[in-house]
Amino acid sequence: MKLAFVYDAVYPWVKGGAEKRIFELGRRMAQKGHQVHVFGIKWWDGADVMEYEGMVLHGVCGKMDLYVQGRRSISEAMIFGIKLMPHLAREKFDLIDVSVFPYFSCFSVKLISVLRRTPLIFTWHEVWGEYWYEYMGKPGLFGKIVEILVSKLTSRSIAVSETTKKGLGSLGVSVKNVYIVPNGIDLKKIGSIQPSVHKCDIIFIGRLIREKNVDLLIEAMVHVKRSMPDVKCYIIGDGPEKERLVGLASGKALSDNIRFTGFMGTDEVIARLKSCKALVLPSVREGFGMVVIESFACGLPVITVLHPRNAASELVDEHTGLLIKPDVFELAEAIRLLISDTSLREEKSISALNRSKDYDWDRIVRKLMVIYEEAL
Numbered sequence: 001m002k003l004a005f006v007y008d009a010v011y012p013w014v015k016g017g018a019e020k021r022i023f024e025l026g027r028r029m030a031q032k033g034h035q036v037h038v039f040g041i042k043w044w045d046g047a048d049v050m051e052y053e054g055m056v057l058h059g060v061c062g063k064m065d066l067y068v069q070g071r072r073s074i075s076e077a078m079i080f081g082i083k084l085m086p087h088l089a090r091e092k093f094d095l096i097d098v099s100v101f102p103y104f105s106c107f108s109v110k111l112i113s114v115l116r117r118t119p120l121i122f123t124w125h126e127v128w129g130e131y132w133y134e135y136m137g138k139p140g141l142f143g144k145i146v147e148i149l150v151s152k153l154t155s156r157s158i159a160v161s162e163t164t165k166k167g168l169g170s171l172g173v174s175v176k177n178v179y180i181v182p183n184g185i186d187l188k189k190i191g192s193i194q195p196s197v198h199k200c201d202i203i204f205i206g207r208l209i210r211e212k213n214v215d216l217l218i219e220a221m222v223h224v225k226r227s228m229p230d231v232k233c234y235i236i237g238d239g240p241e242k243e244r245l246v247g248l249a250s251g252k253a254l255s256d257n258i259r260f261t262g263f264m265g266t267d268e269v270i271a272r273l274k275s276c277k278a279l280v281l282p283s284v285r286e287g288f289g290m291v292v293i294e295s296f297a298c299g300l301p302v303i304t305v306l307h308p309r310n311a312a313s314e315l316v317d318e319h320t321g322l323l324i325k326p327d328v329f330e331l332a333e334a335i336r337l338l339i340s341d342t343s344l345r346e347e348k349s350i351s352a353l354n355r356s357k358d359y360d361w362d363r364i365v366r367k368l369m370v371i372y373e374e375a376l
Contacts, residue, residue, distance in 0.1 A: 001029075001095065001372065002035040002037075002091075003034055003037065003093060003097065004088065004097070005037070005038045005098075005099075006039045006097070006099065006105055007022055007105075008040050008041050008105065009066060010023075010038060010043050010044075011023040012265075012266075016207060017125065017183055017287065017288055017290040021099075021183050025364070025365060026038055028361060029365060031054060036055040038058065039058045040057070040059070040060065041060065041062070041063060041064060042060070042061065042063065043063055044057070044059065060083045060084050060087045064076040064079065064080075067209070067239070067240045069240070070240040070241065077102035077103065081105040084108045084109070085112060088109065088112045093116070093118050094119070094376060095120075095375060096112070096119070096120050096121070097122075097158075098121075098122055098123065100124050103150050104146075106122065107153070119156075119376055120153075121154065121157070121371070121372070121375060122150070122153070122154050122156075123158045123181075124158065124167075124168060124287075126286075126311075127147070127164055127167025127170070129147070129170055130144075155177055156177055157177065157178045158371065159178050159179070160181065160183055160287055160311070161182065161287065163287075163311035163314060165178050181367055182288060182359060184360060184361035185290075185294055185360065187297055187356065190270050190294070190297045191297075193267055194271060194274070195274035195275040196271035196274065196275040197275070198234075198272065198275060199276070200234045200276050201276065201335075202276060202279070202335055203233065203234045203236065203278075203280070204233070204236065205237060205269060205291045206236075207239045208245060211283060211284055213284050216326060216331060217282050218249050218254065218258065220329075220331040221233060221249075221257060224332050228336065228340075230257075231257055232259075234272060235259070236263070245260070270298060273295055273298040273300055274300075277300075278300060279292070279300050280302075280303045280304075280331070281302060281303070281312055282303075282304070282305055282326065283305070283312065284310055285309045286312040287311055289312025292304065293315065295352070296353065296356035297356035297359075299350075301338055301349060302316050303316075303321055303322045303334045303335065303338065304323060304324075305326040305331075306325060306326075315355075319351035320348055320351050320355055322337070
């Protein structure tokens, strides 16, 4: 099968759940003999088209900022969508799988799929709906309309979580044509990585954007520090909120307790997870939450928030972590509990390890290939 994945951000040059998903699925499919092409922004140096991990990467345009003033760039999304068309039209594929956000590329892919008579599947990581108004104010109406229009472009969609599937239903999509295919993890590789020598109590991993709610974690650390003055926290990631968050931590006299590391390679992230006691994911908007199942595979319980747009809360229960309201005091108490109660932490660690077995990438690939073959 000759497959094309479309997404503007490309792993490992850009690190995030959607990028990692395409990378892991694509290279495994290539190992099974399929021809896998990935169309994205040219984040790498050298030729526009190159082979990487058995896949063919197509750089359709030069590097651009994905975020402007803390929000996804509309101009970047439009330029990528326009530049994509001639590159994608040069070859005939058996199937095209496009990651929906940031939307404009979906219209280009739809046109190519019609002209080439190529089956098309949209992969949805999130559905925003009314959140568009919170994100953009009144102009959010435009984003909401575009999202609805995109949902009508194909009869087959993949959602990475039940939360996302329900969101598609709210847009009027027939849920019988929506398949849930979650993100996965490489259990064998994770098991081979040794814990880092850099130990800490809690850890956050993710892009530093407003919706990740990292300031809630920093505020909670103020209260944790009162009873645990030596508490240590790593914040791993980068993004438009970093400067503000570093300033917030410094202003709260937490410079000795919180360390901002920037992005790290996958192996180092896993090593850091294995050297901590708990992952904190205070995000109020997650399409899936890949870092949660990575933490599970490292035997790490997870604290996350109950919020209708946080699909990571589907993964965490009383056996694998703690679900809390997005409240500073609740988060502080949850952190103190998992740090101080060794037996509780070990009990949740065992459950987390067992849960992680459901998300092995090889299992995910087999499920996805069945859907692809039905679409042909």
